[in-house]
Amino acid sequence: KAKDKGKNNYVLCSNTIYEEVEFKNKLISHLYHALDNNELRVYYQPQISLETGKIVAVEALLRWQHPELGLIPPKVIIPLAEQTGLINPIGEWVLKTACLQNKSWQDMGLAHVRIAVNVSATQFRNPLLINQIQKLLKETELKPKYLELELTESIAINRANYVIRVLNRLKKIGVYISIDDFGTEYSSLSRLKLLPIDQLKIDKQFIDGIVGDEKDQAIVNTIIQLAKNLGIAVIAEGAETIEQVNFLKENRCDTVQGFYYHKPMQAVEVEQVLRQNLKTPG
Ligand code: C2E
Ligand code: MG
Ligand code: MG
Ligand code: MG
Numbered sequence: 001k002a003k004d005k006g007k008n009n010y011v012l013c014s015n016t017i018y019e020e021v022e023f024k025n026k027l028i029s030h031l032y033h034a035l036d037n038n039e040l041r042v043y044y045q046p047q048i049s050l051e052t053g054k055i056v057a058v059e060a061l062l063r064w065q066h067p068e069l070g071l072i073p074p075k076v077i078i079p080l081a082e083q084t085g086l087i088n089p090i091g092e093w094v095l096k097t098a099c100l101q102n103k104s105w106q107d108m109g110l111a112h113v114r115i116a117v118n119v120s121a122t123q124f125r126n127p128l129l130i131n132q133i134q135k136l137l138k139e140t141e142l143k144p145k146y147l148e149l150e151l152t153e154s155i156a157i158n159r160a161n162y163v164i165r166v167l168n169r170l171k172k173i174g175v176y177i178s179i180d181d182f183g184t185e186y187s188s189l190s191r192l193k194l195l196p197i198d199q200l201k202i203d204k205q206f207i208d209g210i211v212g213d214e215k216d217q218a219i220v221n222t223i224i225q226l227a228k229n230l231g232i233a234v235i236a237e238g239a240e241t242i243e244q245v246n247f248l249k250e251n252r253c254d255t256v257q258g259f260y261y262h263k264p265m266q267a268v269e270v271e272q273v274l275r276q277n278l279k280t281p282g
Helices: 002-034 074-084 087-107 121-125 129-140 153-157 160-173 204-208 214-230 242-250 267-279
Strands: 040-049 055-066 070-072 114-119 147-152 176-182 199-202 233-237 255-257
Touching (some): 002 055, 002 074, 055 074, 055 267, 074 087, 087 114, 087 121, 087 129, 087 267, 114 176, 121 153, 129 160, 147 153, 153 176, 160 176, 199 214, 204 214, 214 233, 214 242
Parallel strands (some): 055 114, 114 147, 147 176, 233 255
């Protein structure tokens, strides 16, 4: 009997793997056309200054509006794009869409905020990146200080010399640089000191625990102090409750991004929020 069961399990299991591979291949073949078919979207999530209560930046977050499967999140899209090399054209499209959108908000007379764009390791290694960004800023007429690049900690700590060179060039252009998901990878502090960065972004996993977990409180406080001591800004990501926001305020975190304030939204909704923001005192 056990043997039969094992056999069934095997069949079931191999079916599942087969279906999974099929599904992934289908998604990949669709992804090749997603750009041309206008199926990619950028959602935007505001980042709020804890001192003034105003929006200081907006993060661009990729989505794929699949005709049959609905809205597909970046956790699915990005790995597929990395595997197929589509990350470069898709990343370039996100950068352009985000910069154009920000310029358009500025032209409407709304507050000037930074647009923060995630850059993957593959994009960062692309030797054309710097030229792409320079060209893009020229074309869109967005001032470099209103473009922010979010790099993950792993990009920042590997291949240190190359990274420092690229970051120095980006700084020279005037682009704002943040280290995303900070605290999730092993960072060498001696290297961190060499990087010309503007901001640390504390990963959501620590923010999740700051109400109640003393260790998460200690970690968040330490990252805030580290940023202050390095003379750079610090933002917390993924704050969902007033208690979390209060903790961050009390501990002098500069900026917060999270569902407590706003979920990622479409551009038209952000426009409304930015309009409201004009009326916010501070
Ligand atoms: P990330 O850069 O760390 O972005 C923050 C993620 O946390 C977003 O998920 C956002 O929706 C989510 N988030 C923000 N506040 C809260 C909150 O209060 N509660 C909860 N539960 N979640 C919150 P999203 O949009 O699914 O993006 C996931 C990741 O995909 C991003 O993490 C980023 O690493 C990557 N990604 C997104 N867009 C792009 C892109 O255009 N290019 C690249 N290379 N990666 C991207
Ligand atoms: Mg990010
Ligand atoms: Mg992050
Ligand atoms: Mg994250």
